[in-house]
Amino acid sequence: GAVVSQHPSRVICKSGTSVKIECRSLDFQATTMFWYRQFPKQSLMLMATSNEGSKATYEQGVEKDKFLINHASLTLSTLTVTSAHPEDSSFYICSGRRGDSGANVLTFGAGSRLTVL
């Protein structure tokens, strides 16, 4: 089946630094990637949608200059949290959609837990 690999699974950084999270589709081409954020004991909130080769579309309230999303290839999308602060600590999850998917099925990565000190 389709697999999405997300790395790193856990990252701890100091306030003010930037952190990059990678999301790779291992056995399919993901024309669309979605990035979600999940706070403890809460649901997933969609942050942005990225299509390969074009700029990401951000949801209302998500700072595009803070959460930089790049989707340069059909198998890789990255989320960079710039100048991270403790309030950015969260669980970030990506998901990919196959280019030929007619079944509206997304494959999720295992998530990346970011802790900003």
Add this chain to the structure above:
Amino acid sequence: AQSVTQLDSQVPVFEEAPVELRCNYSSSVSVYLFWYVQYPNQGLQLLLKYLSGSTLVKGINGFEAEFNKSQTSFHLRKPSVHISDTAEYFCAVSVAGGGNKLTFGTGTQLKVEL
């Protein structure tokens, strides 16, 4: 806009007992419905989905759900749960033709006890 309501934040149940996790949605257009399971510190795994056709959908791990359009519900059921079913379950909806953008419910923590 769509919304998903999972009224039960936690559902405790004994092993081998049946369970139902409730999900109601709101939408003015046709939707697709999904149930995902999340184990601690992991991403989401698709349990089952309803796109069209038969309203009774069978998924992995013995789970099934029934789409009820008149009640705008998509409740998840399992006739006999196992300890390994302990996890967080999310109901989600996407608009048909809406590019797969999922709206999630707040989740239900299923805790299976011996």
